[in-house]
Amino acid sequence: MEKFVIQGGVPLSGTFVPAGNKNGALPILAAALLTDEEVVIRNVPRISDVQAQIELIADLGARAEWIGDNEVAIRADGVAKTDLDRRLSERIRASFLLAGPLLARFGRAHMPPPGGDVIGRRRLDPHLDAFKALGATIEHDRDILLTAPRGLTACDFLMDEPSVMATENALMAAALTPGSTIIRNAASEPHVQDLARMLVKMGAQIDGIGSNVMTVHGVDRLGGCDHRVAPDHIEIGSFMALAGVTGGELTIKDTYPEDLRMVRLVFARLGLETDMRGNDLFVPGGQKLVITNDAGGYQPKVEDGPWPAFPADLTSIALALATQSEGSVIIHEKMFENRLFFTDKLQLMGAAITICDPHRALVVGSRRLRGERVESPDIRAGMAMLIAALCAEGTTEIGNIRQIDRGYERIDERLRALGARIERVEDGDRIHAH
Numbered sequence: 001m002e003k004f005v006i007q008g009g010v011p012l013s014g015t016f017v018p019a020g021n022k023n024g025a026l027p028i029l030a031a032a033l034l035t036d037e038e039v040v041i042r043n044v045p046r047i048s049d050v051q052a053q054i055e056l057i058a059d060l061g062a063r064a065e066w067i068g069d070n071e072v073a074i075r076a077d078g079v080a081k082t083d084l085d086r087r088l089s090e091r092i093r094a095s096f097l098l099a100g101p102l103l104a105r106f107g108r109a110h111m112p113p114p115g116g117d118v119i120g121r122r123r124l125d126p127h128l129d130a131f132k133a134l135g136a137t138i139e140h141d142r143d144i145l146l147t148a149p150r151g152l153t154a155c156d157f158l159m160d161e162p163s164v165m166a167t168e169n170a171l172m173a174a175a176l177t178p179g180s181t182i183i184r185n186a187a188s189e190p191h192v193q194d195l196a197r198m199l200v201k202m203g204a205q206i207d208g209i210g211s212n213v214m215t216v217h218g219v220d221r222l223g224g225c226d227h228r229v230a231p232d233h234i235e236i237g238s239f240m241a242l243a244g245v246t247g248g249e250l251t252i253k254d255t256y257p258e259d260l261r262m263v264r265l266v267f268a269r270l271g272l273e274t275d276m277r278g279n280d281l282f283v284p285g286g287q288k289l290v291i292t293n294d295a296g297g298y299q300p301k302v303e304d305g306p307w308p309a310f311p312a313d314l315t316s317i318a319l320a321l322a323t324q325s326e327g328s329v330i331i332h333e334k335m336f337e338n339r340l341f342f343t344d345k346l347q348l349m350g351a352a353i354t355i356c357d358p359h360r361a362l363v364v365g366s367r368r369l370r371g372e373r374v375e376s377p378d379i380r381a382g383m384a385m386l387i388a389a390l391c392a393e394g395t396t397e398i399g400n401i402r403q404i405d406r407g408y409e410r411i412d413e414r415l416r417a418l419g420a421r422i423e424r425v426e427d428g429d430r431i432h433a434h
C-alpha cells in the first residue's frame, strides 16, 4: 500500500492542463463494443478505473490497448463471450456500462455486481428499467443476467431519476436498436453529452443532447470512429480549489467553459473568484476567501443535484474549500447517503465542521488546519484531504491513495509541477489512520 506525505503551506501556481474526463472516458470505452470496426479514443486519462475498463473489454475477446500515453484503440470484432470477469467488474462502478452495448449487439450480458465509490447504496434500478422498457428479460440474483434473443425494440420511457450511467446505458443500447427511442428524465451531464456526440459519429442520430429528453434514432449497425474525450470538469474544479486554498495563481488550459458555469458560480459564493480567458480558466493568486451570504444576510447553502446543478463529485471538494473561507455555509449532499462520512478526517485536522444529518454539514470557515495522519475512503474525499493537506501547517499523511489514483492521473507528479511538496511512499508503517 502507498501513502502521500505532504508538507502544507506552499501556493500552487503555474499552468495546468486538465486530463480527459474520467466519467466520460469510461462510457466512451464501453461504446466501442457497439461495432466491429476500429474505435480510436484520445485524451483518455491514465487512471486505474480506465485501466480496469480496458482489461474488462479485452477479457471479452476484443482488442483493446493503449496506442499512446493517452490514446486507446479498440476493435470489438473478436468478442467471444458476454460474461464479465467478476474480479475486474467489482473494481469499478463503470463495469456496468458494458451491459448496454453487450445486450444491444449480442442479445446477452451477464453482469456481476459493479464496484466503485462506497458513498451510498447506488441503486441499479434505472438501468434495469431502461433495459426492460427496451424489451430485455432480466434475471437478478446477486448477478444480473440480461437477455434479448430477438433483439431490442425502440420505446418511449421515463426514468424514475436522471441516473447518469443508466442514461448512458440506455443511449448505447438505443443507438443500436432500429427505430426512435425517447429517453425522458434523462441525465445531461457533460460526459453524457460527450458519449452522445460519439454515438452520432458512429452512425446514430440523437436529438436533445444536453437536455433531459433525448430521442435516439437507432440503426442496425454502427461504425467505428475517432473521438477525443472532453476535459474533466471535476478535475478542473478540484484544481481551482487547490489553488484557492493555497493562494496560488493558476491558469487551467483548454477547458470547456460551458461545463464550468455552475462550478464557478458556487465557488465564487465560497469566495473563490475566477476568470475565463478564452477557453483558459484563470485563478488569481492571494485571494482572501469570504463566503457570500444569501440576500438579507442569511446563511447560504451549497447543494448538489443532477446537471446543470452543482455536480455531486465536487461536493467534498467544495466542503474542503469552505473550511478556508471566512463565514459559514451548509453543504447539502442530496444524492448520496454516505458521501459526507469522511468529514471526521478534516475535523481532526482542525476544520470546524458539524454534521447536521447524514446529508448536511455546517462548515464554519477560515480555520488554520494542521497536518495529520488520515486515510481516504473514496476518490473525492481523497481530493478533499489533499486540498486540506496542501493548506495545512506541517505534515499530513494520506493513506489508501489507490482511491485517489482511481480518478486523478499522476496526481502527485502534476501537483509537484505546480510547487506542491508531496511524495508518494510505501505505507510501511501502517498509519494509525483516522
Ligand SMILES: CC(=O)N[C@H]1[C@@H](OP(=O)(O)OP(=O)(O)OC[C@H]2O[C@@H](n3ccc(=O)[nH]c3=O)[C@H](O)[C@@H]2O)O[C@H](CO)[C@@H](O)[C@@H]1O
Binding pocket: 023, 026, 093, 094, 120, 121, 122, 123, 161, 162, 163, 164, 165, 166, 187, 306, 312, 313, 334, 335, 336, 337
Ligand atoms: C462512473 C460514473 O460516471 N460515476 C458517476 C455517476 O454514477 P451513477 O451513474 O452510478 O450515479 P447516478 O446518477 O445513478 O445516481 C447517483 C446517486 O444519486 C441519486 N439520485 C440521482 C438522481 C436524482 O435525481 N436523485 C438522486 O437522489 C441516485 O439514487 C444515486 O444514489 O454519476 C454520479 C452522479 O453524478 C457520480 O457521482 C459518479 O461519479
Ligand SMILES: C=C(OP(=O)(O)O)C(=O)O
Binding pocket: 022, 023, 049, 092, 093, 094, 115, 116, 117, 118, 313, 379, 380, 407
Ligand atoms: C463516484 C465516482 O466514481 P464511481 O462512480 O466510478 O465510483 C467519482 O468519480 O467521484
